Amino acid sequence: MAEEAPKPEKLAQVDYRPPGRDWRDPAVELRKGTFCYSAAPKHLEYLGLPNPRPWQPSDADWKLPADWKQIILAGMKDRLERFRSFRLFMDICVRCGACADKCHFYIGSGDPKNMPVLRAELMRSVYRRYFTAAGRLLGPLAGGRELTEDVVKEWFYYFYQCTECRRCSVFCPFGIDTAEVTMMGRELLTLVGCNINWILEPVANSYRTGNHLGIQPHALKDSLDFAVGELEEMTGIRVEAPIGKKGAEILYVIPSAETFGTPHYYTLLGSLLLFHAIGLDYTFSAYASEGGNFGLFTSHEMMKRLNAKIYAEARRLGVKWILGGECGHMWRVVHQYMDTMNGPADFLEEPVSPVTGTRFEHARSTKMVHICEFTADLIRNGKLRLDPSRNDHWSATFHDSCNPARSMGLIEEPRFILRSVMNRFHEMPENTIKERTFCCGSGSGLGTDENFEMRMRGGLPRANAVRHVRDRFGVNLVACVCAIDKATLPPLLEYWVPGVSVAGVHELVGNALVVEGEKERTTDLRGEPTGAGARAAETPAHE
Amino acid sequence: MNVLGSLAVASLLAGLGFVGGQVAGLRPVFGTLIPYAAFVTFLLGVSYRILVWMRSPVPFRIPTTCGQQKSLPWIKSSRLENPSSTLGVIGRMALEIGLFRSLFRDTRVELREGPRLAYGEARLLWLGALLFHWSLLFVVLRHLRFFLEPVPAVVNVLASVDSFFQVGAPGLYVTDVVLTGALGYLLLRRLVNPQVRYISLFADYFALFLLLGIAVSGILMRYVVRIDTVAAKQLALGLVTFSPVLPEKVGPLFFVHLFLLSVLAAYFPFSKLMHMGGVFLSPTRNLANTSRMRRHINPWNSPVKVHTYEEWEDEFRDKIKAAGLPLEKE
Numbered sequence: 001m002a003e004e005a006p007k008p009e010k011l012a013q014v015d016y017r018p019p020g021r022d023w024r025d026p027a028v029e030l031r032k033g034t035f036c037y038s039a040a041p042k043h044l045e046y047l048g049l050p051n052p053r054p055w056q057p058s059d060a061d062w063k064l065p066a067d068w069k070q071i072i073l074a075g076m077k078d079r080l081e082r083f084r085s086f087r088l089f090m091d092i093c094v095r096c097g098a099c100a101d102k103c104h105f106y107i108g109s110g111d112p113k114n115m116p117v118l119r120a121e122l123m124r125s126v127y128r129r130y131f132t133a134a135g136r137l138l139g140p141l142a143g144g145r146e147l148t149e150d151v152v153k154e155w156f157y158y159f160y161q162c163t164e165c166r167r168c169s170v171f172c173p174f175g176i177d178t179a180e181v182t183m184m185g186r187e188l189l190t191l192v193g194c195n196i197n198w199i200l201e202p203v204a205n206s207y208r209t210g211n212h213l214g215i216q217p218h219a220l221k222d223s224l225d226f227a228v229g230e231l232e233e234m235t236g237i238r239v240e241a242p243i244g245k246k247g248a249e250i251l252y253v254i255p256s257a258e259t260f261g262t263p264h265y266y267t268l269l270g271s272l273l274l275f276h277a278i279g280l281d282y283t284f285s286a287y288a289s290e291g292g293n294f295g296l297f298t299s300h301e302m303m304k305r306l307n308a309k310i311y312a313e314a315r316r317l318g319v320k321w322i323l324g325g326e327c328g329h330m331w332r333v334v335h336q337y338m339d340t341m342n343g344p345a346d347f348l349e350e351p352v353s354p355v356t357g358t359r360f361e362h363a364r365s366t367k368m369v370h371i372c373e374f375t376a377d378l379i380r381n382g383k384l385r386l387d388p389s390r391n392d393h394w395s396a397t398f399h400d401s402c403n404p405a406r407s408m409g410l411i412e413e414p415r416f417i418l419r420s421v422m423n424r425f426h427e428m429p430e431n432t433i434k435e436r437t438f439c440c441g442s443g444s445g446l447g448t449d450e451n452f453e454m455r456m457r458g459g460l461p462r463a464n465a466v467r468h469v470r471d472r473f474g475v476n477l478v479a480c481v482c483a484i485d486k487a488t489l490p491p492l493l494e495y496w497v498p499g500v501s502v503a504g505v506h507e508l509v510g511n512a513l514v515v516e517g518e519k520e521r522t523t524d525l526r527g528e529p530t531g532a533g534a535r536a537a538e539t540p541a542h543e
Numbered sequence: 544m545n546v547l548g549s550l551a552v553a554s555l556l557a558g559l560g561f562v563g564g565q566v567a568g569l570r571p572v573f574g575t576l577i578p579y580a581a582f583v584t585f586l587l588g589v590s591y592r593i594l595v596w597m598r599s600p601v602p603f604r605i606p607t608t609c610g611q612q613k614s615l616p617w618i619k620s621s622r623l624e625n626p627s628s629t630l631g632v633i634g635r636m637a638l639e640i641g642l643f644r645s646l647f648r649d650t651r652v653e654l655r656e657g658p659r660l661a662y663g664e665a666r667l668l669w670l671g672a673l674l675f676h677w678s679l680l681f682v683v684l685r686h687l688r689f690f691l692e693p694v695p696a697v698v699n700v701l702a703s704v705d706s707f708f709q710v711g712a713p714g715l716y717v718t719d720v721v722l723t724g725a726l727g728y729l730l731l732r733r734l735v736n737p738q739v740r741y742i743s744l745f746a747d748y749f750a751l752f753l754l755l756g757i758a759v760s761g762i763l764m765r766y767v768v769r770i771d772t773v774a775a776k777q778l779a780l781g782l783v784t785f786s787p788v789l790p791e792k793v794g795p796l797f798f799v800h801l802f803l804l805s806v807l808a809a810y811f812p813f814s815k816l817m818h819m820g821g822v823f824l825s826p827t828r829n830l831a832n833t834s835r836m837r838r839h840i841n842p843w844n845s846p847v848k849v850h851t852y853e854e855w856e857d858e859f860r861d862k863i864k865a866a867g868l869p870l871e872k873e
Binding site: 008012014016017023045048051054067080081082083084087089092093094095096097098100101102107112115117118121132133141143169170171172173174175176177180206207209210216217218219223245246276286287300301304307308309312313316333335336337339340341343344358360361362364365366368373376379380405406407408409410411412413425429431432434435440460461464465468475485505506 | 565592599600601603604605607608609610611612613614615617618619620621624625627632639643645646648649650651652654657658659660662668672717733736737738739740741743744745747748788789801811813814815817818819822823824826827828834835836837838839840843844845847848850852855856858859862863865866867868869871
């Protein structure tokens with residue numbers, strides 16, 4: 001796929017001049033490389049979603065149900081009544097345009113419908129036409145627009161060209177959050193069966209087996225056993241990786257990608273080593289073997305269906321509290337939705353670190369702690385022996401993932417950890433980090449190969465900031481706390497900034513961690529030689 | 544089309560007000576009836592809109608966090624940008640509403656050769672918007688002298704502060720200049736910036752033209768075509784005391800001013816101008832980031848079908864067993 005994509009030089013020629021055509025014309029050119037394929041009917045059937053059928057976005061006929069228009073309008077009405085956010089965000093935008101160049105897809109594509117204000121107007125124009133007095137009477141004069149099949153196609157194109165990263169909502173004077181609008185748009189599209197496969201397949205897999213890839217219990221056991229074996233080879237230490245252990249103190253929920261994907265896998269190794277070093281009484285679960293939740297990208301109901309497994313499993317196993325791994329959107333769900341949807345978690349205890357005794361009061365209701373909060377507390381209390389020089393082959397920067405940054409505020413914890421476990425750390429420019437961080441361009445279920453061009457476009461601002469620190473400080477590693485980042489940043493960086501790798505924060509913790517009884521560590525958790533200069537040959541010549 | 548159309552409609556309305564003030568038979572309509580009707584529409588409309596918003600539930604706690612969360616005690620949390628208490632939320636909202644905090648973050652991005660993205664400061668929109676809103680508030684408060692007798696000292700102080708520079712007679716109000724200038728900037732920005740022009744609707748221009756019409760007619764009355772302010776006050780007082788009078792001496796320009804204001808008031812509840820009320824209710828701003836500390840209740844929490852542990856174990860029993868993992872039922 002990547003071979004067919006335009007060269008970076010060509011993609012970087014972005015024309016920001018708006019076209020002559022009025023934006024209210026919904027016609028969309030579905031260009032290869034800029035949209036995702038439809039969901040296979042079997043997944044819709046398995047999940048009980050409407051209108052399963054074979055179709056593709058490139059088809060002329062999308063085979064919508066006969067009463068598609070009534071379905072969508074009824075769905076809109078229902079959601080306007082259930083979500084203040086949705087109704088308010090339909091009503092109060094003044095179109096000041098402050099959000100326009102805050103969207104990574106707009107910056108990378110120049111397509112005006114990728115300006116957050118217009119993305120929302122695609123929905124607002126229909127809202128005004130059917131749900132406001134002025135729009136019903138005056139139609140286009142009041143900014144109303146008829147709902148047609150072309151509008152449905154346009155919605156599909158642009159609501160699956162938004163990664164729900166919430167960057168625009170930071171800059172909006174009214175806090176209008178395009179993610180809310182996109183989420184409603186996707187829910188409405190789901191009502192008429194317009195889903196994408198890269199989201200619904202993981203959803204169906206998660207629902208059935210417990211995780212995105214459909215890894216079954218025995219395969220999960222194999223993966224963890226393999227990791228334990230590899231870790232023993234590298235460190236001389238045999239750790240435990242229990243699955244479904246009743247009565248363990250803590251249930252550890254990770255994005256399943258850590259058990260099979262690279263570089264995610266090294267993060268798993270790091271956390272296994274860490275838990276061994278502190279003697280943590282914890283367990284994985286094969287039933288709740290996924291922290292990630294692509295239901296978030298489908299509908300609130302689907303999010304709830306998938307998320308329910310975590311509390312159910314914590315209750316069944318009788319743990320005291322839950323620890324969550326490095327995953328971005330999983331933490332949006334855990335932090336902002338889980339307790340409300342599937343709580344109260346009154347069968348759990350307020351989380352307390354068994355090592356330091358610290359009470360995680362900020363998680364006293366949800367009873368789930370982020371691994372960076374947990375580890376930062378360990379380091380702060382001097383419970384870990386760390387040798388930062390073991391990470392000297394890396395010069396790192398930290399990419400704030402959208403959800404932990406803008407839906408939680410997990411900003412200093414990972415930075416504190418990184419500064420403790422490595423010597424060379426450099427921030428990217430202020431406009432591109434923390435609450436203003438740029439999305440990887442592939443979040444919210446858009447990280448699929450057929451969408452490669454749009455991903456590279458959307459990831460341009462992030463990659464460009466990485467390039468800045470690569471050229472300036474010789475940065476050769478982007479650390480992050482998100483499984484989607486770990487999957488999609490490597491191709492993005494290879495495209496725009498070759499020579500920069502991607503790692504989880506706990507991979508670097510694992511590298512630096514001095515564990516009692518370990519043999520002399522000659523390699524990092526990737527099995528590669530450590531020490532300054534070890535990666536020098538890979539650092540590209542600066543332009 | 545949007546620009547000219549809205550300009551035409553606004554001009555037509557101004558003309559209508561002018562005619563209404565000239566024709567004796569229409570004066571009661573434009574001087575009494577329409578202002579009352581507009582005011583009632585405004586009150587009922589705005590209340591209704593806000594009521595609808597208030598009645599729609601906030602199912603989830605979804606603040607946009609713009610700073611460090613409150614987690615570990617030794618990590619300094621950002622109390623205003625990521626509030627964890629009601630006081631913090633009040634502070635955040637005060638900054639948002641009083642100083643347009645979020646708009647202050649505005650930047651402009653430029654794609655240069657390389658490719659290299661450069662981020663520049665862009666505070667002009669923030670400044671223009673802030674000046675417009677604050678001067679409008681001052682102007683509205685100053686106008687209280689037409690509606691209250693005796694004039695409260697506060698209003699007089701406001702007026703004397705406003706005419707601080709003591710230019711000309713009557714003294715030039717700074718807010719008159721700033722208000723018109725800021726409106727002019729906001730209009731010009733819509734016309735000149737290609738992206739903003741592309742997204743602008745009829746309603747966007749219409750609101751600006753209406754406001755400009757009101758401001759300009761007011762300024763003309765004060766500084767150019769001087770009107771009898773005593774007569775104007777009689778009329779205004781008559782309206783608020785429900786004993787309307789129509790003094791002969793108020794000129795047609797006054798009727799333009801009054802009619803455009805009436806149109807604005809009546810149009811307000813149906814327009815984007817409702818952001819004035821909506822900004823207080825935005826769930827990404829007015830909620831504390833306490834999602835994990837306190838359970839937020841969703842009144843309609845949808846019941847959903849889940850894949851239970853028992854179903855899951857039944858489906859994978861053999862594999863779980865073969866892998867030597869624990870089972871609930873052997």
